[in-house]
Amino acid sequence: QCRLSAGELGKFQLRDTVVLPFQRIVKYSLLLHTMKKNVPTTDQNGDTKRQILEKAEQLMIVKNKNYD
Secondary structure, eight states: OHHHHHHHOOOOOOHHHHHHHHHHHHHHHHHHHHHHTTOOOOOTTHHHHHHHHHHHHHHHHHHHHTTT
């Protein structure tokens, strides 16, 4: 009965609302990009932090390509 009612409202199923792994990768990539952008230039370890965040972004890109 629920499926029939849901069919009237649309074709959404549980898998349409669940966050998939590749969607999390995109979110992490955006988070890392924002973090890298907001490292203060006056931070003594700023260059190291930016390098770490850049490497993490590159890893996300590689992982995202593996899902294709």
